[in-house]
Amino acid sequence: MKGNLIIISSPSGGGKGTLIKEVLKTVPNIGYSVSFTTRKMRNGEADGRDYFFVSHREFENLIEAGELLEYATVHGNFYGTSLKRVKAETDLERDIILEIDVQGAEEIRAKVPEAVSIFILPPSYRVLERRLTARATEKQEDLKVRLRNSSGEVRRFTEFEYVVINDDVARATADLQTIILAERLKRIRQTGVIQDILDSFDVSVLNTFGE
Numbered sequence: 369m370k371g372n373l374i375i376i377s378s379p380s381g382g383g384k385g386t387l388i389k390e391v392l393k394t395v396p397n398i399g400y401s402v403s404f405t406t407r408k409m410r411n412g413e414a415d416g417r418d419y420f421f422v423s424h425r426e427f428e429n430l431i432e433a434g435e436l437l438e439y440a441t442v443h444g445n446f447y448g449t450s451l452k453r454v455k456a457e458t459d460l461e462r463d464i465i466l467e468i469d470v471q472g473a474e475e476i477r478a479k480v481p482e483a484v485s486i487f488i489l490p491p492s493y494r495v496l497e498r499r500l501t502a503r504a505t506e507k508q509e510d511l512k513v514r515l516r517n518s519s520g521e522v523r524r525f526t527e528f529e530y531v532v533i534n535d536d537v538a539r540a541t542a543d544l545q546t547i548i549l550a551e552r553l554k555r556i557r558q559t560g561v562i563q564d565i566l567d568s569f570d571v572s573v574l575n576t577f578g579e
Contacts, residue, residue, distance in 0.1 A: 371397075371458040372551055373480050374465045375528075376544075377473045378488035379518035380443070381500035383534040387488060388465055390541040395548055398463040401453050404430060407445035420450075437479065440471035443513055447472065463548060470524045477527075484551050486544065487528035491535035493518070 378384040392400055405419045406427050415421050422430070427446045430436050439448030449466055457464040466476065476483055490496040496518055500511055525531050530547050534540040551557065 371460065371462040371464060372548075372557070373454065373458060373476070373483040374463055374548060374551075375473045375476055375483050375485045376465055376467050376488060377470050377486070377528070378534075379490070379496065379521040380514040381496045381503070381518070382488045382490050383499065383537070383540070384467055384488040386537060387532070387534065387541050387544050388467055390537070391465070391544050391548065394541075395463075395545055397461070398465065398548065399457045401449055401457070401464050401466050403466075403468065404436070404439075404448045404450065405445055407443075407447075438468070438472045438475040440469060440475065442469045442471065443510065443517065449476070463552070470521050470527070474527065484530075484547070485528040486530045486532060486547060487525045488540070489522060489525055489531055489533050491533060495535075 376384050376388060388400065392398065402416065403419055404422055404427060406422060406424050407419075409415065409419075409421050413419070424446070427439075427448065430448060431439060435451055436448040437451040437454055439446060441447075447469065449468065449472065454464055454466070466472075468476070473485060477485060490499070497515055500514060532540050532543045532547070555562070
């Protein structure tokens, strides 16, 4: 049984990063895929923890080498997911979270139909605007672009299996945890374990009642 690939998307300021950090603290056997990006590092960020910050040339080399599971241009910068990291985690039977935009999520779903897709929806435009303004990580023009793009992004929630409304961090985190843990219990994801149990019954019955 392989680990689950979990796609989490939202518009900028939707709070997906905060919720993911909380889930990583409390849900066992789960990892996080650090994406590559060509955007500049923000205050408080660290290379290799928040993103792998690379040049446009380096990003193009990753594409040419086939090292990206998906990539997209978002707000004028490239973002991409490491194929090697995702495969390594899921092969170890660990779930892995991909924090990606709606374009990347669409590409992942096409390549990995069994991926679990979750959209984080802010409670309103005003709340989203307030969050983006409060974090003060973008120039005014960049902030306007993100807010303008958010209108189209939120309407793509219908492309996702689950929607978590992030109006309260504690409740939204609990909802996200519930989805991840429930997905592990789906019958189709436990085929191998279930078969082992059934085989044990066959062997025991034969030993007990067999000729």
